[in-house]
Amino acid sequence: MELWFTEKQTKSFGITAKVKRTLHTEKTDFQDLDMIETEEFGNMLVLDGMVMTTQKDEFVYHEMVAHVPLFTHPNPKHVLVVGGGDGGVIREVLKHPSVEKAVLVEIDGKVIEYSKKYLPEIAGELENSRVEVKVDDGFMHIAKSENEYDVIMVDSTEPVGPAANLFTKGFYAGISKALKDDGIFVAQTDNPWFKADLISQVFSDVKEIFPLTRLYTANIPTYPSGLWTFTIGSKKHDPLEVSEERFHDIETKYYTKELHRAAFALPKFVQDLTK
Amino acid sequence: MELWFTEKQTKSFGITAKVKRTLHTEKTDFQDLDMIETEEFGNMLVLDGMVMTTQKDEFVYHEMVAHVPLFTHPNPKHVLVVGGGDGGVIREVLKHPSVEKAVLVEIDGKVIEYSKKYLPEIAGELENSRVEVKVDDGFMHIAKSENEYDVIMVDSTEPVGPAANLFTKGFYAGISKALKDDGIFVAQTDNPWFKADLISQVFSDVKEIFPLTRLYTANIPTYPSGLWTFTIGSKKHDPLEVSEERFHDIETKYYTKELHRAAFALPKFVQDLTK
Incomplete structure (x- = not known):
């Protein structure tokens, strides 16, 4: 099975990244927090479904x-x-x-x-x-x-x-x-x-x-x-x-x-x- | 039904765009040619699966x-x-x-x-x-x-x-x-x-x-x-x-x-x- 994380950056456009595994996922007091390991960008911090930062860029x-x-x-x-x-x-x-x-x-x-x-x-x-x-x-x-x-x-x-x-x-x-x-x-x-x-x-x-x-x-x-x-x-x-x-x-x-x-x-x- | 065109820009990363309709698709003597109408970028020319140009950008x-x-x-x-x-x-x-x-x-x-x-x-x-x-x-x-x-x-x-x-x-x-x-x-x-x-x-x-x-x-x-x-x-x-x-x-x-x-x-x- 291949897992891909897709961020819809607009209603009709987005990016998609292959995921090795989910490291952490949590609903904090303020937002949805996900930390995933991606193949292209390394570990990636995602808040409310939006990429915040990745190890590569x-x-x-x-x-x-x-x-x-x-x-x-x-x-x-x-x-x-x-x-x-x-x-x-x-x-x-x-x-x-x-x-x-x-x-x-x-x-x-x-x-x-x-x-x-x-x-x-x-x-x-x-x-x-x-x-x-x-x-x-x-x-x-x-x-x-x-x-x-x-x-x-x-x-x-x-x-x-x-x-x-x-x-x-x-x-x-x-x-x-x-x-x-x-x-x-x-x-x-x-x-x-x-x-x-x-x-x-x-x-x-x-x-x-x-x-x-x-x-x-x-x-x-x-x-x-x-x-x-x-x-x-x-x-x-x-x-x-x-x-x-x-x-x-x-x-x-x-x-x-x-x-x-x-x-x-x-x-x-x-x-x-x-x- | 929603149609999305996804270009894998690397093996593990890509972009995805919502498609209104396919305008033309053909295997030419040289490459696969697709012309699609996307919601975000207007008409988009795709050759061998790669975005060549779009009306918006x-x-x-x-x-x-x-x-x-x-x-x-x-x-x-x-x-x-x-x-x-x-x-x-x-x-x-x-x-x-x-x-x-x-x-x-x-x-x-x-x-x-x-x-x-x-x-x-x-x-x-x-x-x-x-x-x-x-x-x-x-x-x-x-x-x-x-x-x-x-x-x-x-x-x-x-x-x-x-x-x-x-x-x-x-x-x-x-x-x-x-x-x-x-x-x-x-x-x-x-x-x-x-x-x-x-x-x-x-x-x-x-x-x-x-x-x-x-x-x-x-x-x-x-x-x-x-x-x-x-x-x-x-x-x-x-x-x-x-x-x-x-x-x-x-x-x-x-x-x-x-x-x-x-x-x-x-x-x-x-x-x-x-x-």
């Missing part, structure tokens, strides 16, 4: 969420990751020696637990002494924070289920308040082929709150359309004006300093979503 | 094959497209007023016939008076040509079946001979996630023959991994050194002059394939 998302804002900020010391319970963004954040403390606020402790168990090379750095892990509501954590962080990264699921309020103008206003005067934030904002309206809406909302708003992309094979977007809101520093000296050597598989800049050169139909 | 591939070399060459007049029977590359080529004649050499006349019928907005320009359509073997056409073309584009299927000999060093040597002294060629060279070895091999083969070899990428949702590569071999002109004045306004949905340059900034693991 996780580096793209995690590197591109972390390094673009962290190289943009001249001296990031205090970093917050909202969501991201698999620990991949945290792992990348710690590659920046300026970072003294990285706080992870993940609403679902089970994501952390099973990522540590089945995705150890992603989640391993959650034990690092520079990291503080809080199992808590990211929206509430933001609401309570003021003038605290240099960089905030929103590594959420789609705007359905537990992450719905992480795609609201109120949340972006809270993030602005939680950031220091020259703070910068980034959020994953889905794909332009099937979710163009979402990208337009978020971009316009963030633009109302932050002096500088920019969109960039990366290729993630297991995400819908393979083209993912990230929206940056920045109080001061421009990701397109990073000085050469700011870049230091870090080990990456996707990010390069040339790609940092190139990722902001958008396909025409994506550029149009930011107008 | 065709513009990416066709624009990126055509405009990168055509803006790189200072004055392209005589252009050859090998393969590309759907006519999409030809449509883009004709947006360049310098082009006096564009020759299409497609081995399978049925691809042309059914593209004209079911993909008219892609194939329509095949009737243009600046276009010469030949139903012929591209390999043989190249072998017979000498010092003839400014730009050659290889818009082939995968290196199995009818296109196998279009991925050989002998073919690239023939292309070099068929090009004028400052000619440039581009070929689609698959994706770096599942076909890394192919990209390395082609890059190294082309590099032995052309003074200048470069790789660039584009996002195509219906192609494996969503990240497609194109390999350029050039006798003189560098796609990274196009003067601002060279760019003129053309109507596009993906290509921009900024993206022209950015497409050559490769993810680290792709860059490594060119070393």
Whole structure:
């Protein structure tokens, strides 16, 4: 018998991956959590039926969420990751020696637990002494924070289920308040082929709150359309004006300093979503 | 009943698309040809079970094959497209007023016939008076040509079946001979996630023959991994050194002059394939 996991990424399109075995399946307090071993992508974390991360391609998302804002900020010391319970963004954040403390606020402790168990090379750095892990509501954590962080990264699921309020103008206003005067934030904002309206809406909302708003992309094979977007809101520093000296050597598989800049050169139909 | 077309892009991974109806299915002299109407991507041309083009996302591939070399060459007049029977590359080529004649050499006349019928907005320009359509073997056409073309584009299927000999060093040597002294060629060279070895091999083969070899990428949702590569071999002109004045306004949905340059900034693991 062959088992295939199929994610319907839209009502009429999806991806399908051959499954060796199911490692864990559970209805947590917040979502359906499945961890499966696939033949093509290794272990795969699936939340509410949607691929979150896989061993083979996780580096793209995690590197591109972390390094673009962290190289943009001249001296990031205090970093917050909202969501991201698999620990991949945290792992990348710690590659920046300026970072003294990285706080992870993940609403679902089970994501952390099973990522540590089945995705150890992603989640391993959650034990690092520079990291503080809080199992808590990211929206509430933001609401309570003021003038605290240099960089905030929103590594959420789609705007359905537990992450719905992480795609609201109120949340972006809270993030602005939680950031220091020259703070910068980034959020994953889905794909332009099937979710163009979402990208337009978020971009316009963030633009109302932050002096500088920019969109960039990366290729993630297991995400819908393979083209993912990230929206940056920045109080001061421009990701397109990073000085050469700011870049230091870090080990990456996707990010390069040339790609940092190139990722902001958008396909025409994506550029149009930011107008 | 729901019908879904699934392309296994690897042995253990694929895409699946809901089908409204099958428009045409035929075993031609060269390959299995299917034209289906999908809900998400409109009409879709499938050859030997692999998605070739769809109404929704065709513009990416066709624009990126055509405009990168055509803006790189200072004055392209005589252009050859090998393969590309759907006519999409030809449509883009004709947006360049310098082009006096564009020759299409497609081995399978049925691809042309059914593209004209079911993909008219892609194939329509095949009737243009600046276009010469030949139903012929591209390999043989190249072998017979000498010092003839400014730009050659290889818009082939995968290196199995009818296109196998279009991925050989002998073919690239023939292309070099068929090009004028400052000619440039581009070929689609698959994706770096599942076909890394192919990209390395082609890059190294082309590099032995052309003074200048470069790789660039584009996002195509219906192609494996969503990240497609194109390999350029050039006798003189560098796609990274196009003067601002060279760019003129053309109507596009993906290509921009900024993206022209950015497409050559490769993810680290792709860059490594060119070393």
